[in-house]
Amino acid sequence: MATVHHWTGLEARALRLALRMSVRTFAAHLGVGTRTISKWEKLLSSTAPRQDTQAILDTALARAEAAVHHRFETSLSEAGRTGAGSVRRTTASGPQAWEYETWADDLERAAVCLSRQDFSFAGVLLGRWLRCTPRELDEKGRYLYARSLTLAGDRRRLEGSMQDLLSAASLYRDAHSMFIELGIPRRAAQIQLTLAVVAEMSGRLSAAASRYEALTSDERLSARDRARARLWIGTALAKQGHAGPAIALMRSAAEDFHDLAEPEEWAVSQQKLALAHRGIGDLTRALCFMDTARSVGRPHSPLEHVQIDTAQAHILLSDPATADEGRAILAGAAHMAGKHGLKHQLRSIETIRDTEEHAWPRSTTPTGTTPARYGTSTH
Structure with a gap:
């Protein structure tokens, strides 16, 4: 692939x-003026696009x-122009040092794509660099390669089919090994958390x-990541039916997020906590926590909308x-999850639907029935 x-x-x-x-079509494709394209083609190598347009051309290629x-x-x-140095094909031997800036820019763009669940383009941006042979890279190149592996793992994790999760785990393990070799313990610990x-x-x-639990006291992690680990212990315990200790851990993590001024994490x-209280049948408190989460957290991506x-x-x-209202909201979440390829979220939605159908048929739901417990994921 050319770069x-x-x-x-x-x-x-x-x-x-x-x-x-x-x-004219090329100008519209790039989002620039037709005169700009005409100028480039008239002056050729004696003119250069602006820096922001350079990035647009990178993306188009x-x-x-x-x-x-x-x-x-x-x-x-x-x-x-072959051999003039402006264009190079990325091969197994890896990019040159002067290409690292482009590589780093691609990683930033891939991270933005993942935050928006644009998995296809993120894969394109990462794939062009993962063709390298890491042992032939220098230290900075190996760091960029490890970051590429991590983001490729994030892509698979966010897509979330069982095969995707297996692929994600493999990519994360490879990235973890490289961060250990590079002597970057914080990155290695973050991989362990993921x-x-x-x-x-x-x-x-x-x-x-x-x-x-092992990571809650790991000093390689930031205070926020240690609080996240504690919150997620509570999530795992709640899914196993241990609501009491789960709620205590979640409250402790929430207090830390408040003290650390992390409003988005606090909203999560x-x-x-809402789901944990639902698990013990305390629907009044569950809805109260849910209202708080919605009032504080503002979903910025399709995944966040589907989760909440x-x-x-x-x-x-x-x-x-309130079951009919719940079904309508769940249908909307399923539509958005399907549209954006969020397979793990779709599995969670189907689990909820199946359990709800078994808990009570729609036409024969007895008043006052205690809801069955079942788990879902908000990762």
Whole structure:
């Protein structure tokens, strides 16, 4: 796959030709003016796009199919620029040091894509660098490679099928080994915390709780991450039916988030407390915690919307009087989860639906029935 160290009008023209677009269509594709494209093609290598436009061109090339990359390289070769240093093909031997800035930029963009659940483009941005051979990289290159592995693991974890979770665990373990070799203990500990999340998502609740507990006092982690570990112990315990100790741990973590001025994490703790109280049949307090979570936490991504809607629907479904409202909210969450490829969330939604159907048929729900306990995930 081709990467460009510094775009000039010549490389931009080669990309337009490789995409088989007119000047006007290419301008619209990049979001720039037609006159800008015409200027590049008139001046070629004697002009260069602005820095923000350089990033746009990076993205356009990264999104392109393999056939486009081949035509792009062929066009530049015919223009006599092969070996001039502006364009390089990333091979198994790895990128050059001057490409690390582009690599780091791609990692930042991949992280943004993952936060928006744009898994496809995140995969494109990461895949171009994961073709490298890590043993042939210098220390900075190995660090960037380990970060790429971590984000690739995040992508698989967020997608969340059982196969995705297995792939995520493998990628995280490889990243953990590299961070250990590089002597970066904080990153290594963060990977261990994420591996515990994967264990919980895979249904290995006892193993997850044990890993979380070991990390609650790990000084390699920040105070926020140690509080998160404690919160997640509570989550695993609540799923196993140990509501009392689970709620105590969640409250302790929530207090830490408050003291650390972490409002988003505090809102997540309220959501988890809501589900824990639902588990013991205290629906009044569950809804109170849920209202607090919604008033403080503002969902910024499809995943966050699905998580909070699923949690609220889970509580509403526990009461015959609010079950219809819960079903409607759950249907909306399922639609959004399916639209954005959130497979783990879809599994949780189906588990809730199946258990609710077994708890009471819709037409014969007895008034005052105590709701059955069942688990869901908000990771």
